[in-house]
Amino acid sequence: MYYDLITSLPYLQHFERADRLPITPLRLEQRLRRLRPKHADQLNRARQIVRWRPERLTGQSDRETIESFSQLLESELNEPLRDYVQFRLTQLTLLAALRRKHDGRGFPDDPNAFGNSRLAYTIRRNWELPFFGLKYCYPWLPPATEKLSAGDAIGLERLMMDLHWQWLTRRSELSMFEIDAVVAFVLKWDMLRAWINGDPVKAKVRFTQLIDKVTDVQNT
């Protein structure tokens, strides 16, 4: 039970409506010191792998990414974290397959290119079917395909992020003061941070502010 930790965290607005992070990284780390060492360790390990646009995965192949997720899933994780890692891996696998198919390429020569899960097997078996025959299991596949076809990268990012946001929100509502809520908050905070950092309008304003500041310094 994390009554004090949960109430010490601010309300997180939906990433599309938020204009700033409600808590700084430093302050969040301070608050998370209330976590039990075991939970803190598990959360830190998982964040390195599952967080949005993780720097350390840049340049990694699909196979290496799957390997990272598999290693994480084989290690000791609490239930909400394990469920989320599994959920994230599923969405990443489907998206990777969707992108490959959209590019007009066939299933990779390596039969385990998308891992060796049941989902990977279904993708391989149903490669020629629309949405791999998984349209009803994963209703986000048709809109994601539309956005891929339209070259709407931000729309696709928004769709996927919203999917994860809703999943984490539902999960945290199951047990409001348990580790589930802490995991959901931290992962949503990571998503919000990635979204805000990637905002081109904000980047332009910030850039202008910096230019103004430099110009002011030079003038004085």
Next chain:
Amino acid sequence: MELIIMTLGWIGLYAPLALGAIGSMIGCLRGGMAACGAMLEVEGGFGRFVGVAAMPSSQTIYGIVVTMALPAAITPDKSPGMFALGLLSGLALLFSALAQGTACASAINASKSKPEVFGISLAPAALIEGFAVFAFVFALVLAGRLPE
């Protein structure tokens, strides 16, 4: 055999107070932890958070009153009734205090970010208090009906 029956009577006599106190302790702990966490997030209004956190303490008071209302002289005739009445009312007080603690923590969490919902967010905790009062009042009524 008579000793066992008498022991049950003593358990029944003290159960409302003991179980109510245990529930209040854990309930106030939950509310208190939530209040302490919220204090890190808000600039003022700490007092009302602490006040909300103290809500589950009423179950101990109900437990004291029920214990006082039960017959002080324990006899083999009264013991089974006292045991049933004391234990069940105690359990009702215990669980209502636990639930109220969580409801108070939720109210603190909601009103921390949105102070205007402070009053309405306490409605679930007040409802739980109502159920505790039912258990308390009927324990008093039934205590008067124990065999002479």
